[in-house]
Amino acid sequence: MIPEEPTPEETKKSKIPRKEFLQTTGLAALGVLFLPETSIPGIPLFTNPTAKIALQLYTVRNEISKNIPDTLRKIAAIGFEYVETAFWPENVSVKQAAQFIKDAGLSVSSAHISLPIGDNKTVMLETAEAYSCKKMIWHGWPEDKRYSTLDGTKELVSLYNEVNHFAKSNGLEFGLHNHWWEFRNQVSGRYVYQVLLENVEPDIFFEIDTYWVKVAGQDPAKIVGLYGKRAPLLHIKDGPARWTDSLLTDHPEPMVAVGKGAQNFPAIVQAANGNTEWMIVEMDNTATDVFAAIQDSYTYLIKNGFATGRKKM
Numbered sequence: 001m002i003p004e005e006p007t008p009e010e011t012k013k014s015k016i017p018r019k020e021f022l023q024t025t026g027l028a029a030l031g032v033l034f035l036p037e038t039s040i041p042g043i044p045l046f047t048n049p050t051a052k053i054a055l056q057l058y059t060v061r062n063e064i065s066k067n068i069p070d071t072l073r074k075i076a077a078i079g080f081e082y083v084e085t086a087f088w089p090e091n092v093s094v095k096q097a098a099q100f101i102k103d104a105g106l107s108v109s110s111a112h113i114s115l116p117i118g119d120n121k122t123v124m125l126e127t128a129e130a131y132s133c134k135k136m137i138w139h140g141w142p143e144d145k146r147y148s149t150l151d152g153t154k155e156l157v158s159l160y161n162e163v164n165h166f167a168k169s170n171g172l173e174f175g176l177h178n179h180w181w182e183f184r185n186q187v188s189g190r191y192v193y194q195v196l197l198e199n200v201e202p203d204i205f206f207e208i209d210t211y212w213v214k215v216a217g218q219d220p221a222k223i224v225g226l227y228g229k230r231a232p233l234l235h236i237k238d239g240p241a242r243w244t245d246s247l248l249t250d251h252p253e254p255m256v257a258v259g260k261g262a263q264n265f266p267a268i269v270q271a272a273n274g275n276t277e278w279m280i281v282e283m284d285n286t287a288t289d290v291f292a293a294i295q296d297s298y299t300y301l302i303k304n305g306f307a308t309g310r311k312k313m
Contacts, residue, residue: 050274053298053307054082054109056235056282060290065089068097072104078295079302079311082109084280085131086139094123098130109278110135110207110233112177116163128172135233136167137175137207142250150187150195157199164204175205175233180247183216183223193223197230207280209235210268211255215243221264225271232277236301237284238263254287257296259304269306279307 055075057064063071068088075083083106088097101108108131115138116124124136138160146152160176167174182193197206208231210220224231238261240253258281259265269276281297283290301307 051276051279051307052082052109053080053301053309054084054278054280055080055294056084056086056112056280058086058112059281059283059294061086063290068092068100069103072100072106074291075294076104076106078291078298079309080106080298081310082107082278084109084137084278085111085127087112094127094130101131108133109280110137110175112137112139114139115159116166117159121166124167124172125170128170134171135173135175135205137177137233138163140177140179143179143181147181147185147192148187150190153187153192153195154199157196160196160204161201164201168203173203173205175207176200177207177235178209178212180212180216180243183213183218184243197227202230205233206231207233207235209237209282210263211235211237211239211241211282214241214263215247217243221267221271224268225273228273229275231272232275234268234272234276234279235282236265236279236297237282238265238297239283252284254285255283255293256286256288257293257300259300260296265300265306266304 060071060075072083083101085097085101085108088094092100098108111127111131111133113124113127113136114120116136128134128136144152144156146156160174164174176196178193182196183191185192187195206227208220208224208227210224212235213220213223224234236258237255238258239255241262242253244253246252255261279301281294281301283293283297286293298309298311302309302311
């Protein structure tokens with residue numbers, strides 16, 4: 001049955017303020033329809049109150065190699081309260097690094113680590129203690145050639161499950177960070193990420209690098225939606241996000257501030273459906289001043305209500 005058209009009088013009575021209408025119908029969350037430059041003043045495109053913001057320190061590795069305290073102070077001045085750690089200069093211990101972070105008024109959201117096998121088990125425990133951080137993430141670099149076969153991928157699944165047991169026995173959480181190959185390589189007709197998602201233990205979390213997903217030719221929003229609660233951490237970075245052979249030698253194209261590249265972050269946030277606990281800004285390299293790009297990224301995410309931070313925009 002086709003509903004009757006409302007009369008002009010009924011239409012007039014049914015009108016509600018635009019803001020209330022958007023909030024009620026959920027259209028405020030349809031980021032694909034709006035760009036930050038055209039958002040309604042005072043009304044963020046999204047609200048994602050569970051997502052905090054952090055910076056992956058790999059972004060400023062060159063600056064850290066020159067002056068650690070100054071680099072961390074600049075990060076804090078932008079508004080960041082948290083950082084995700086990567087690696088430090090060889091002469092800096094994890095305890096020293098932790099003190100530098102604390103002195104800058106920062107805390108650690110999560111830590112990238114080598115797989116805790118053999119002596120690296122002690123390293124992971126020392127890292128967690130020094131940073132007072134429970135989230136330990138296998139950074140996943142470089143590509144493991146076992147991802148080229150189904151048997152090899154399942155071998156890695158068993159390894160990750162074993163690491164998870166060790167992490168849990170020490171009160172820690174274990175997660176996996178992707179690059180492009182998990183979403184580009186196929187084994188026995190299936191993508192590697194599908195094998196991992198279905199076979200690693202359910203309490204292993206994923207840190208989805210949305211940029212590498214797009215580089216691999218996949219849609220980051222669809223992938224984030226597929227993972228749901230399994231992906232409480234997202235790496236947020238922007239740029240051309242296309243495949244180039246230079247990636248094979250670890251030379252990605254320069255990245256840009258979040259919101260200024262090819263990524264559709266409104267769609268990604270909508271697809272996450274409130275499951276994102278941490279949005280972690282990262283740039284592998286930039287052609288512009290890195291601190292300016294970090295500032296612009298922070299402003300974009302906070303101003304649009306994608307994440308919460310120290311400074312209100």
